[in-house]
Amino acid sequence: MAGTITIKNGYVFDPLNEINGEIMDVFIKDGKVVRELSAAELKNAKVIDASGMTVMPGGVDSHSHVAGAKVNAGRAMRPEDHYKANLQKTSLTHSGSGYTVPSVYKQGYDYSTMGYTTVFEAAIPPLEARHTHEEMHATPLLDMGGYLVLGNNFFMMHYLREGDMEKAAAYVAWMMKTHKAYGIKCVNPAGVENWSWGKNVSSLDEANIHFEITPREIIKGLTEINEHLGMPMPVHLHANNLGHPGCYAITKDSLKISDGVKTRQDMDVEWAETKIDPSRNRSVYLSHLMFNGFAGTTWADCESGVKYVADYINNKDHVVTDSGCTPFGEATVMTGDGPAIHDLYTLTGNKWSNTDVEMECGSGVLPFTYYKSNPVHSLQWAMGLECLLLINDPWKTIMTTDSPNGGPFTKYPEIMTWLMSEAFRKQTFSECHKWANDRSTLGGINRELSLYDLAILTRANPAKTIGMAHRKGSLGVGADGDVTVYNINPQQLDANNYETLLRTFRKAEYTVKGGEVVAVKGEIVSLPEKRTYYSEVHVEDEREKEMLTDVKEWFRYYTLGFANYPTPEKYLQNPTPIQVNVVR
Amino acid sequence: MTEGVLINKKETESKLEAVIKPESFTSKSTVEMEEVTLVPKKEIDIKLEADVITPDSFAGKNSEEIGNLAVWQGPKTYPLSEFFEVTGNAGSSAAETLIRIKGDAMRVKRIGEGMSAGKIEIEGSAGMHVGTEMKGGEIVVYGDADSWAGMEMTGGLLHIKGNAGDHVGCAYRGKWHGMKGGRILIEGSARHQLGGGMDGGEILVEGNVESFCGIRQNGGLIFVKGNALRGVGAEMAGGTIVIGGKIERFSPGFEFVSMENSVKSGETELIGEFKKFTGDYAISKRAKGALYVVADANPEL
Numbered sequence: 001m002a003g004t005i006t007i008k009n010g011y012v013f014d015p016l017n018e019i020n021g022e023i024m025d026v027f028i029k030d031g032k033v034v035r036e037l038s039a040a041e042l043k044n045a046k047v048i049d050a051s052g053m054t055v056m057p058g059g060v061d062s063h064s065h066v067a068g069a070k071v072n073a074g075r076a077m078r079p080e081d082h083y084k085a086n087l088q089k090t091s092l093t094h095s096g097s098g099y100t101v102p103s104v105y106k107q108g109y110d111y112s113t114m115g116y117t118t119v120f121e122a123a124i125p126p127l128e129a130r131h132t133h134e135e136m137h138a139t140p141l142l143d144m145g146g147y148l149v150l151g152n153n154f155f156m157m158h159y160l161r162e163g164d165m166e167k168a169a170a171y172v173a174w175m176m177k178t179h180k181a182y183g184i185k186c187v188n189p190a191g192v193e194n195w196s197w198g199k200n201v202s203s204l205d206e207a208n209i210h211f212e213i214t215p216r217e218i219i220k221g222l223t224e225i226n227e228h229l230g231m232p233m234p235v236h237l238h239a240n241n242l243g244h245p246g247c248y249a250i251t252k253d254s255l256k257i258s259d260g261v262k263t264r265q266d267m268d269v270e271w272a273e274t275k276i277d278p279s280r281n282r283s284v285y286l287s288h289l290m291f292n293g294f295a296g297t298t299w300a301d302c303e304s305g306v307k308y309v310a311d312y313i314n315n316k317d318h319v320v321t322d323s324g325c326t327p328f329g330e331a332t333v334m335t336g337d338g339p340a341i342h343d344l345y346t347l348t349g350n351k352w353s354n355t356d357v358e359m360e361c362g363s364g365v366l367p368f369t370y371y372k373s374n375p376v377h378s379l380q381w382a383m384g385l386e387c388l389l390l391i392n393d394p395w396k397t398i399m400t401t402d403s404p405n406g407g408p409f410t411k412y413p414e415i416m417t418w419l420m421s422e423a424f425r426k427q428t429f430s431e432c433h434k435w436a437n438d439r440s441t442l443g444g445i446n447r448e449l450s451l452y453d454l455a456i457l458t459r460a461n462p463a464k465t466i467g468m469a470h471r472k473g474s475l476g477v478g479a480d481g482d483v484t485v486y487n488i489n490p491q492q493l494d495a496n497n498y499e500t501l502l503r504t505f506r507k508a509e510y511t512v513k514g515g516e517v518v519a520v521k522g523e524i525v526s527l528p529e530k531r532t533y534y535s536e537v538h539v540e541d542e543r544e545k546e547m548l549t550d551v552k553e554w555f556r557y558y559t560l561g562f563a564n565y566p567t568p569e570k571y572l573q574n575p576t577p578i579q580v581n582v583v584r
Numbered sequence: 585m586t587e588g589v590l591i592n593k594k595e596t597e598s599k600l601e602a603v604i605k606p607e608s609f610t611s612k613s614t615v616e617m618e619e620v621t622l623v624p625k626k627e628i629d630i631k632l633e634a635d636v637i638t639p640d641s642f643a644g645k646n647s648e649e650i651g652n653l654a655v656w657q658g659p660k661t662y663p664l665s666e667f668f669e670v671t672g673n674a675g676s677s678a679a680e681t682l683i684r685i686k687g688d689a690m691r692v693k694r695i696g697e698g699m700s701a702g703k704i705e706i707e708g709s710a711g712m713h714v715g716t717e718m719k720g721g722e723i724v725v726y727g728d729a730d731s732w733a734g735m736e737m738t739g740g741l742l743h744i745k746g747n748a749g750d751h752v753g754c755a756y757r758g759k760w761h762g763m764k765g766g767r768i769l770i771e772g773s774a775r776h777q778l779g780g781g782m783d784g785g786e787i788l789v790e791g792n793v794e795s796f797c798g799i800r801q802n803g804g805l806i807f808v809k810g811n812a813l814r815g816v817g818a819e820m821a822g823g824t825i826v827i828g829g830k831i832e833r834f835s836p837g838f839e840f841v842s843m844e845n846s847v848k849s850g851e852t853e854l855i856g857e858f859k860k861f862t863g864d865y866a867i868s869k870r871a872k873g874a875l876y877v878v879a880d881a882n883p884e885l
Contacts, residue, residue: 080759349868351758 003031003515003528004041007483010050011490013451014057015460016274016474020452021490026055028481031514033272035477046517048510052489056455058117058482058513060473062462063236063287063322064403065334066107067121067135067146069128070363073353074101074332074404078367081332093524094140100332100367100404108140110410113519115484115508118463118472121146122236122287122402123187123336125357126153127560129179133571136532141518143472143480145533147236148175149336151186151218152193154359155551157211160221169225170547173537173581178566180534180575183233183466184226187336188240189218192362200339201240204253215240216257223258223283229537230266230581232467234258234285234320239292242340248305251292252312255319258283263318268579271470272479278469281317285465288324288402290384299376303439304383310390320465321391324402325384326377327411327418328432331368332404338362358558370407378433380406382440385418385425389445394456398465413505416458417498419449424498448495451488467578468533481515484508529574536577617682617703618675620650622668628691630658631711632667635694639681639702639721642674650674667692678702678721690730696723699740712749715742718766728772737785739766747772747791755781760800763787779806782823786852798825801873805849811881820864820873824849828856830881837866838875840885847876859885 007026012019027037027045037045065071075082075098085099087106096106111119119139124132124146136144150156150172159168172184190208191201197209204216219237226235239254241247261283271278286292295305313319333344338354341364345352353365370377384406391397399416403409417424422445429437437443449457463473471480487509488501495501507522516528555562569575620642633656642650650673651665664670668685675681679701688708689695695714696704701721706714709727716735724743725733731749734742735756748770753763754777762781773791777799784804792810801820808826814833817825826847838861847854857879864871877885 077758079757080755083756350760 003481004029004037004044005046005048005481005512005515005517006037006042007048007050007055007485007510007512010053010055010485012055012475013455014475015452015456016276016278016464016469017476018275019475026475026483028483028512028515031481031516033475033477033479033481048485048512048517050485050510053509054451054486054488054490055475056115056451056484056486057459057463057473057475057479058484058511059111059115059458060462060468061111061116061119061400061403061409062398062466063122063400064119064409065122065405066119066403067104067139067144068124068132069355070123070334070336070365071101071135072131073355073363073365074334075103077351077353077365078332081330081367090524092527100330100408102408104135104138105140108142109519109524112141112511112513112524113507113522114410114412114505115486115511116142116409117480117482117484117511117513118143118468120144120182120466123147123149123185123363124179124181125149125336125361125363126175126179126181127357127360129181129567130571133180133532133567137571137573139530140527141513141524141530143531143533145182147183147185147233148179148181149185149187149361150175150222151189152191152361154211155554156222157190157193157213157218160217161211161213165221165224165228166543167547167550168221169228170539170543171551172225173229173539174544174547174551176535176537177577180532180567180569180572182534182578183231183236184222185236185238185336186219186222187238187361188242188340189215191215191240192336192338195339195342195362196356204240204250204257215254219254219257223261227261227264227283229539230264231537232265232267232280232535232578232580233465234263234280234282236285236287238287238335238337242291242335242337243294243343245294245296245298245302246305248293248295248308251286251289252309255284255286255309255312255316259316259318261318265467266581267467267470268582269470270478272474273476274469274474278464278474280464280467282320282465283318284320286319286321288400288405289321289387290324290326290380290406291402293383293387302376302379304379304386304441306383306386307390307441310386313391313396314393320396320398320461321387322398322400322402322462323384323387323415324400324406325387325415326370326380326406327384327401327414328370328372328377328381329407329411331370331407332365333368334363334365334405336361336363338364340364341366344368359554372432375433375435378436379439381428381432382436382442384415386440386442386445388419388449388457389447390441394449394453395461395464397457398462399454399457412458413502416454416505417501419457420454420501421495421498422446422448423496424501427498451490451493481512483510483512485510485512531574531576532572533576533578534572535580537580538582615679616675617680618673619682619684620647620670620672620674622664622670622683622685624685624687624689625667625669628657628667631691631693632657633694634664634692635697636664637683637685637692637695637704638697638699639674639678639683639704640699642681642683643678643702644674644676646673647671675702688727690727696721699723709746715740715768718742720766731775734763734766734768736762736764737766737768738764741766742768744768744770744772748774748778750775750777751780752778753782753785753787754779755800761802763804773810778808779804782806786850792829798823798873801825805852807852807854817864817873817875819867820871820875821868822872824874824876826854826858826876828878828881831877831885834882834885835864835866838863839865843879844876
């Protein structure tokens with residue numbers, strides 16, 4: 001029977017159910033976790049013997065750049081990223097190529113062999129939604145969704161300036177269903193619009209050109225709308241001033257804006273059974289803290305400011321953040337923050353792509369290499385790990401590399417191992433520039449994460465944060481049958497033996513998706529269908545009509561017709577709308 | 585024969601005294617070598633991806649095992665023996681292995697890719713990417729070499745007795761860093777973008793080059809005895825280029841420094857009357873590239 005399987009005798013780590021390494025069996029029927037299988041079902045079920053191994057829910061990546069125009073620009077401008085990293089076609093799988101920006105097939109296989117089953121695209125420019133969905137459609141083995149970039153959108157800025165929150169909310173709701181997007185992304189609010197004029201903003205209270213709206217007003221407005229609509233996830237914030245020495249201060253101040261905002265997550269879904277309350281309790285999800293965590297005034301005197309932001313997050317309960325770790329080596333930086341990429345261009349002289357997305361946003365792409373010999377890069381490595389080790393409560397952190405900005409997602413095994421092994425960190429300190437140690441606190445941290453912590457950072461918390469814990473990130477009854485089995489015996493785990501950890505994290509023993517074994521020891525063995533999630537947000541028809549009158553009026557400034565703007569459902573594989581804000 | 589290689593036989597009247605003799609480039613290996621001979625069996629249709637033709641992958645194998653090595657042709661793989669008659673056994677290591685291709689290999693790509701030691705002699709022309717990423721040992725091409733010869737090589741010697749195509753010793757498309765070490769000697773002429781992104785090593789061209797020789801060069805020495813068309817040293821940030829003939833159109837981002845009687849780069853020294861320029865300042869103001877041209881051949885500079 002397809003999608004029915006028993007995973008026997010493994011050490012199970014399921015933080016949403018507070019299961020910490022208990023030996024137990026996991027039963028999956030028709031793709032969903034069940035309490036048990038009947039004798040008849042057991043007879044036909046596939047069985048995985050996970051004795052002496054670690055069993056976790058399938059990996060969830062809540063912030064990765066995997067689909068859309070800028071990812072593809074990264075592919076197109078980097079033939080050198082592809083000629084050595086290539087994948088041969090098999091009777092089952094497609095060929096592929098690319099190291100930091102792999103082709104869609106390769107990226108699906110690579111995530112899957114590492115044990116990941118769910119990946120959310122971090123930034124969809126509305127105009128590029130079709131393209132993004134086409135790539136998500138073609139990415140195998142991953143359940144996906146993506147966040148709509150709204151922080152510099154003309155309509156949004158206009159409504160917020162006017163203080164017309166009703167229409168602003170109706171616009172967000174309409175945009176989500178029109179572009180089949182999942183949540184709100186806010187990139188360098190007010191700044192990207194200024195970038196159209198070759199400028200940026202440098203403080204939270206600096207009004208931008210023409211719209212005369214400040215970053216603070218945009219963050220506040222979007223947060224309010226987000227909670228008003230009961231969105232699945234908090235506003236996903238890419239703070240201003242990113243990547244500049246001293247930027248930690250504005251990051252911290254940006255987080256304060258959503259302090260005290262009452263969270264409201266109103267989804268009409270069936271929740272998988274969990275012991276911990278799986279609903280969302282954060283009002284802001286900060287992206288890639290490392291890039292937003294520099295202290296100092298110039299690159300000569302810069303140091304880690306992560307501890308200041310971490311202190312704030314430790315003392316408050318409304319923030320969750322992903323790390324944006326930099327594991328050294330090749331990367332391709334790509335973001336909706338055009339001016340930040342321009343700064344990197346002036347710094348490196350590397351080839352550079354910049355796009356202005358009409359009335360919506362912008363983006364930039366640039367190849368980047370993080371060197372162990374470089375003082376700033378070494379510091380960034382330390383800062384990325386500080387993000388995850390200085391914040392005490394793992395339920396406030398998510399492990400990412402902001403792939404491929406800090407490095408490709410295929411380097412996750414390195415990050416996991418650095419988090420678990422102080423010995424591995426010491427080894428890297430000995431190989432990289434002394435700034436890593438001298439200008440961060442990482443050298444003094446002896447915290448080593450457990451497998452349970454790691455399951456929070458890579459499964460439970462990303463799922464909980466983005467509102468997918470109703471079916472992802474746990475092995476509770478009713479959850480999707482997504483499971484990773486690592487060949488790690490927790491009883492014999494030796495964090496000093498980091499080579500073994502690296503090896504085991506790189507290739508999961510088994511990756512199970514929807515109850516079907518999809519990868520075994522680095523090999524793809526089946527290709528079941530995948531899903532794409534989006535938020536179908538409900539508002540009063542009257543509000544929507546009023547708002548659409550404005551949108552149609554302004555639409556003449558777009559280069560395409562209104563009728564061609566929406567992304568039809570046929571662009572999605574198994575489109576799975578999540579009903580939000582339903583009037584009962 | 586490289587398709588469309590520009591062979592400009594116009595002799596340059598340079599008064600360059602020091603001429604690097606090809607003999608100085610040949611390796612002085614004293615190791616006893618076992619010889620493997622590859623004789624082409626038939627006309628090759630779609631070009632072969634033959635990165636298995638290296639002393640490293642032949643080492644320790646007999647002729648039959650070598651014949652069974654797989655080469656790609658389009659979407660399929662075939663044994664090497666499908667295209668070549670293989671005779672002789674390889675030595676026990678790469679350094680003890682000599683591969684002789686008796687005939688034309690113009691449609692055989694990637695010969696000697698990544699080789700670390702030993703020798704390959706091609707008694708005809710070589711296809712694209714000959715000696716790509718080679719680390720050591722020696723390749724001699726008696727005919728011409730198609731484009732990308734010695735791409736990103738780090739060591740060893742690539743000796744082309746005929747002409748070479750585009751991108752000799754260059755970085756792969758989109759990459760910044762080309763050849764890092766080793767030497768390339770071309771007795772004929774080469775085409776565009778010779779030494780693009782070159783970080784180190786030496787390239788000597790007895791004949792002429794076309795456009796953008798030494799583009800984005802960061803280090804190493806390029807010495808062209810003949811003429812160059814245009815764009816010499818464009819965007820170069822370091823390293824040395826010496827042009828013994830005339831530069832048809834000089835790059836605008838270079839500044840004249842001085843007259844010099846000799847050029848030194850590593851162990852190589854060239855004697856003559858040179859005009860020395862530095863650049864390319866077209867983009868970076870901190871560029872440290874050195875461009876020498878023989879004074880007599882370029883009176884207008």
